[in-house]
Amino acid sequence: MKTHAFCITLRLLLITFFCFLLFVTAAPAEDNMLPEGLSGEQITRLGERMYRDGILPSGKPMEAIVMGDIPVDGRMFTCDDCHQKSGLGSVEGTVITWPTNGKELYKPRRRTGAWHPPESDETKQDARKSLPLYWQQIEDVRPAYTDESLAQVLWTGIDPAGRKLDPIMPLYHLEDRDMVILVHYLKNLSVDQAPGVDETTIRFATVVTEDVATEVRQAMVSTLQAHIDSHNSQSRHQERRAASGPFYKTEMHQAYRRWQLDVWELKGPENTWFNQLQSYYQNQPVFALLGGLTAGSWRPIHEFSEQFEIPTIFPLTDFPVISDSDWYTLYFSKGFYQEGEAVARYLNTNGNNLPDAKIVIAYRENLAAKALNQGFSETWQKFEGTEPEYLEIGPDKKLTRQFWQNTLNTYQPTVLILWLAPDDLEHISSIASKDMNRKIFFSAKQLNYSYTSIPDDLRDVVYLSYPRALPETIEGRILVVNRWLQARKIPITDLEMQAKIYFLGWMLPGAVKNMRSEFFRDYFLEGFDMMIDQDYAIAVYPRLTFGSGQRYASKGCYIVQLTKGPYPKLVRKSNWIIH
């Protein structure tokens, strides 16, 4: 043991000595020493790649040591994992990650109100001396970083105050040139506050397209506006506190802003929407987009959001953009895609004879079927399942008894997936037979949650993807939304949609408050990322869950069957999350 301890000590000594040499000999990193031959924009892009992807300008991974002796490949563990995209840092359990954005690094760090000086023998004996120091008497935690001292702390883990950083902070092996690039990036990270915020107001907008019915639009906007009004009704008290509240709460109170909601209405063809959004934004910038409605795909608004780096929080769409990497739109769910995904997952975990199963998917050409097919096929491919047969039904084709009989005789499916609406199911009972052992799947949403079109004699073999909470589990939560809307005299015309907006308004104050006075859009989104999983205020889904980069808060979908009779009940056949 003693030998082992000696080895560790010796290793630490050598590391420290090496760090010391670096401390003494390292070249200073100043803006006027930026690498030649690169524009400011190129340097920023290279720095961003180091910060976000852990890749050096050379294309090789960054290298570092964490926890004293663990070599890190920069691609496994990037700066923004902990410090976040905004650089404003994070708190996770027992680990606090401090900000690394230019605004915070290049000024001294004050102690927080929670800090107490270490107790000495003198203060223990004299009660007067144990009184807290005045704010002005408290020394800074560290002085402002300079380019040089920032480079040193990244190399050595020792800050300008001589403190050694926690070993969870990696020590980076960076050449001088690479260090200059990274320091330049950090120095310019989250420095200028985002547009859409001034000294008194945060401005939001909601996007509505003209194909949305007036009453639906009205229901969404009035519910959202009620939340805005509710927040602003506190303004008198909050502004008084900001002006005359205690100094140690100044930062908190001065962060308060009134909210303003604009409505951006998009007209005409979809390919003109981007320009319309741009025009609205140039006329009156907003900090973020809230909710929003369109009958079709959300893609044009999603792309605007990505390009201008404007967060969009919980648009009401069944046709979101499905992406693992896009950042700025936080959706409730993947919409129809998620139902297709759930059917594939269910078949994978519950289909005992699936290697030989013949899956036939019949659908009409429309957005819903396209998303359902995409969700099913992308998921099914991951399970390496047999490729299904796709049967597209023409727009004028009537689904007669003959059609169904021919379909069965021709394809002989073991699993029949019907992405069809109720109107197409008039003669569906003709596929029923006594010895039927096939499974038939529908999307409950595509059936408009109306099940009378599924005949009794098929219900033993019919399964539905059901993308929301089971009715008996949410009565209390629905009641809360109902009462909230009634108290504000808002007509209840679309309870599911209004319940979603109710939830958005319920979450918004937390995410805004999380920013304090750091009005950066990435930081705003990170506030949602850090939210506790929600199963209390959301009356549509069993729960919503969040996490860094998670952009679809509802992750699940039930598979259910129907009881027989004119008022069928749902019988749950799967967990909410099907693994």
Place this chain on the structure above:
Amino acid sequence: MLSYLVVLFFFIMISPSAVATKYKRTVEKYQVPDVTLVNQEGKRINLRTYLESDKPVILDFIYGTCTTICPVLSIGFSHFQKKLGPDADKVRLVSISIDPDNDTPAVMKEYLQRYNASDGWDFLTGKREDIIMVMRAFDAYVINKMNHYPLTILRGPGDEEWIRINELLSTSDLMQEYKLLLKK
């Protein structure tokens, strides 16, 4: 000798806190729940049977989109496997998801690939209720996953007792704990 003393002097001056890592280490008894979880390949695994292994078991609780603690725990596992070299599959590394809604087999598989995991390291997810049961059984339950803390739990083959370490470990610390398991 003189140069060694000079280095030692600077070492003390610059970094008075840089001494060998101390961490809290306790011996615990846990009743592993009889639940079925799913690994990164989609394979169903009975946790109790799986942990009653003839290999040493090292277990942690992580999730795929964790910002700080889990990446460091996982880098630790990754480097530990690398240090073991061909013996890597002689120890069972088990990461249990605390975000089962998001951590599907596909997500977990991609996660392990990112950390160059080799055979012997499984990432398990499952029904939310089952995951909560497992977290409670190991006294690791937190209502909010963002409030979790670094935790490594180890057991030698055939042992009834587990070693519980509530901090992040260096590879040398983890290796030392592993060797202690083997010596028993």
